[in-house]
Amino acid sequence: MNKIIECVPNFSEGRNRKKIEKIVDCFRAKPGVKLLDYSSDADHNRSVITVVGELEAMKNAMIEAIGTAVKLIDLTKQSGEHPRMGAVDVVPFIPINNVTMDEAIALSKEVGMEVAEKFKLPVFLYEASATSKHRENLADVRRGEFEGLAKKMKRREWRADFGPKYPHPTAGAVAIGARKPLIAYNINLSTNNVEIANAIAKKVRHSSGGLRYCKAIGIELKKRGIAQVSMNLTDYTKTSLYSVHEMVRMEAMRYGVTIIGSEVIGLVPMAALAESAAYYLGIENFSINQVLEAKLLE
Amino acid sequence: MNKIIECVPNFSEGRNRKKIEKIVDCFRAKPGVKLLDYSSDADHNRSVITVVGELEAMKNAMIEAIGTAVKLIDLTKQSGEHPRMGAVDVVPFIPINNVTMDEAIALSKEVGMEVAEKFKLPVFLYEASATSKHRENLADVRRGEFEGLAKKMKRREWRADFGPKYPHPTAGAVAIGARKPLIAYNINLSTNNVEIANAIAKKVRHSSGGLRYCKAIGIELKKRGIAQVSMNLTDYTKTSLYSVHEMVRMEAMRYGVTIIGSEVIGLVPMAALAESAAYYLGIENFSINQVLEAKLLE
Numbered sequence: 001m002n003k004i005i006e007c008v009p010n011f012s013e014g015r016n017r018k019k020i021e022k023i024v025d026c027f028r029a030k031p032g033v034k035l036l037d038y039s040s041d042a043d044h045n046r047s048v049i050t051v052v053g054e055l056e057a058m059k060n061a062m063i064e065a066i067g068t069a070v071k072l073i074d075l076t077k078q079s080g081e082h083p084r085m086g087a088v089d090v091v092p093f094i095p096i097n098n099v100t101m102d103e104a105i106a107l108s109k110e111v112g113m114e115v116a117e118k119f120k121l122p123v124f125l126y127e128a129s130a131t132s133k134h135r136e137n138l139a140d141v142r143r144g145e146f147e148g149l150a151k152k153m154k155r156r157e158w159r160a161d162f163g164p165k166y167p168h169p170t171a172g173a174v175a176i177g178a179r180k181p182l183i184a185y186n187i188n189l190s191t192n193n194v195e196i197a198n199a200i201a202k203k204v205r206h207s208s209g210g211l212r213y214c215k216a217i218g219i220e221l222k223k224r225g226i227a228q229v230s231m232n233l234t235d236y237t238k239t240s241l242y243s244v245h246e247m248v249r250m251e252a253m254r255y256g257v258t259i260i261g262s263e264v265i266g267l268v269p270m271a272a273l274a275e276s277a278a279y280y281l282g283i284e285n286f287s288i289n290q291v292l293e294a295k296l297l298e
Numbered sequence: 299m300n301k302i303i304e305c306v307p308n309f310s311e312g313r314n315r316k317k318i319e320k321i322v323d324c325f326r327a328k329p330g331v332k333l334l335d336y337s338s339d340a341d342h343n344r345s346v347i348t349v350v351g352e353l354e355a356m357k358n359a360m361i362e363a364i365g366t367a368v369k370l371i372d373l374t375k376q377s378g379e380h381p382r383m384g385a386v387d388v389v390p391f392i393p394i395n396n397v398t399m400d401e402a403i404a405l406s407k408e409v410g411m412e413v414a415e416k417f418k419l420p421v422f423l424y425e426a427s428a429t430s431k432h433r434e435n436l437a438d439v440r441r442g443e444f445e446g447l448a449k450k451m452k453r454r455e456w457r458a459d460f461g462p463k464y465p466h467p468t469a470g471a472v473a474i475g476a477r478k479p480l481i482a483y484n485i486n487l488s489t490n491n492v493e494i495a496n497a498i499a500k501k502v503r504h505s506s507g508g509l510r511y512c513k514a515i516g517i518e519l520k521k522r523g524i525a526q527v528s529m530n531l532t533d534y535t536k537t538s539l540y541s542v543h544e545m546v547r548m549e550a551m552r553y554g555v556t557i558i559g560s561e562v563i564g565l566v567p568m569a570a571l572a573e574s575a576a577y578y579l580g581i582e583n584f585s586i587n588q589v590l591e592a593k594l595l596e
Binding site for chain 2: 004006034036037052096181185187188241242245259260261262263264266267268269270273274276277278280281282283284285286289290291292293294295296297
């Protein structure tokens with residue numbers, strides 16, 4: 001199989017169908033690029049697009065999409081639940097097949113340089129592409145959001161990697177980088193007490209003593225009347241779905257709370273599910289090469 | 299994607315590496331045929347090969363492999379845990395992509411006719427290719443094994459569909475047919491008592507009151523000093539991996555026995571593992587379209 005990279009750009013527009021479609025169009029009917037999925041959320045006022053493709057084709061489509069979003073989205077008039085610092089908020093490149101992390105990093109920098117020049121858009125490199133430790137974490141890069149960006153960029157340690165020294169007047173700035181596949185996995189609890197969800201999240205997540213590649217927060221799902229442990233697994237090959245599931249179950253026991261369900265947001269790599277199946281089914285010496293579709297994709 | 303059929307022939311040789319390789323060679327470096335996997339088990343004295351390919355190429359390679367096995371394997375000198383009636387015990391054709399069950403049945407009959415004539419090998423059509431209801435089930439076709447075959451074939455209802463009226467002197471007979479994808483799933487127990495494995499198998503399998511698409515027998519793994527429930531799931535979309543796992547666990551409890559591990563023989567469809575992961579992880583509204591690789595294969 002060819003070199004295949006995935007990209008999951010986030011755009012700060014989740015309401016205006018016409019604008020969203022114009023951005024998505026940049027990935028449609030392009031040779032070498034395949035649009036896998038896109039979803040928009042009106043509350044968050046954000047759209048997330050998932051595309052896979054060959055490196056050069058992906059680069060060109062991504063630059064076109066960023067240009068389109070910069071033209072269409074005006075952050076001075078935009079608001080929503082989701083934190084954002086740019087019309088194109090974040091552009092992660094994820095190695096999928098025959099692509100190394102170094103190649104993904106190189107691609108992210110090429111895209112960054114081009115969009116900075118073409119659209120006068122400041123670019124922050126983040127995650128594996130970050131040029132400094134304090135810029136790795138997206139939350140840190142984005143802190144202050146669009147409204148605080150002009151002030152933030154005046155500080156030496158928050159100068160953009162590419163592009164102007166000040167925010168784009170309507171499109172802010174963009175974070176571009178390479179990262180491993182990420183799994184968004186949320187566990188629903190038999191309680192509506194968000195304090196309990198938060199206490200569990202604290203035990204499970206890396207930052208407060210939990211599992212190395214797990215980020216977690218407690219949130220309340222008001223409509224369903226339940227609390228949820230909302231997680232991102234940043235390296236599922238090392239911190240597994242079943243590990244976080246069992247750890248949440250174990251911590252929840254302390255409060256007499258049980259897991260009533262869970263959800264995977266967006267796409268999940270086959271290997272992550274296969275590994276959890278192998279764990280629970282107790283399959284000895286399981287290899288991903290035993291999966292028919294893995295062989296077919298070879 | 300082209301018309302693709304899968305074939306998972308079972309050969310009654312799991313010890314002699316040289317013979318096994320000669321059989322496997324029939325599927326190597328053949329245009330239109332792709333060897334996906336093969337595994338041999340010394341206790342079972344059996345090798346299972348998994349190949350996918352285009353219809354005509356698959357037919358030719360399969361005929362060559364059957365001829366090779368008939369020449370190399372002498373059942374009068376063979377013994378093992380696994381029941382068998384032929385040097386080539388069973389040859390199932392499985393529609394994978396753009397192939398109907400009727401096309402798979404037609405192919406199985408073409409192969410059956412040719413090998414019957416070429417190698418003087420009696421052929422029983424089974425599963426979807428069976429010419430009569432009582433020949434559908436492989437266990438029924440195989441009952442009596444190689445040693446009882448001559449006597450069995452004298453009965454009108456057990457005449458071969460193609461080929462001679464008596465077994466091949468060293469290669470017995472072969473069952474050929476078309477079927478849905480099957481999962482070979484074995485569960486290892488914390489006991490060496492094969493009676494317990496048999497009692498559990500009886501509870502779990504369809505034929506004696508268990509799950510609709512589960513076949514099961516108890517087997518002793520002498521080398522490891524344990525007993526095993528050896529199963530075939532004939533429609534994993536209806537009888538799931540997790541269902542048989544939990545049912546075996548539940549029945550084993552009665553004897554104070556636990557599951558110490560399991561194994562999947564050959565290839566397993568992604569959907570079967572994904573469904574079991576979704577069960578244990580409690581994923582709500584899970585769809586196979588959330589798996590990245592499913593999207594890539596579309």
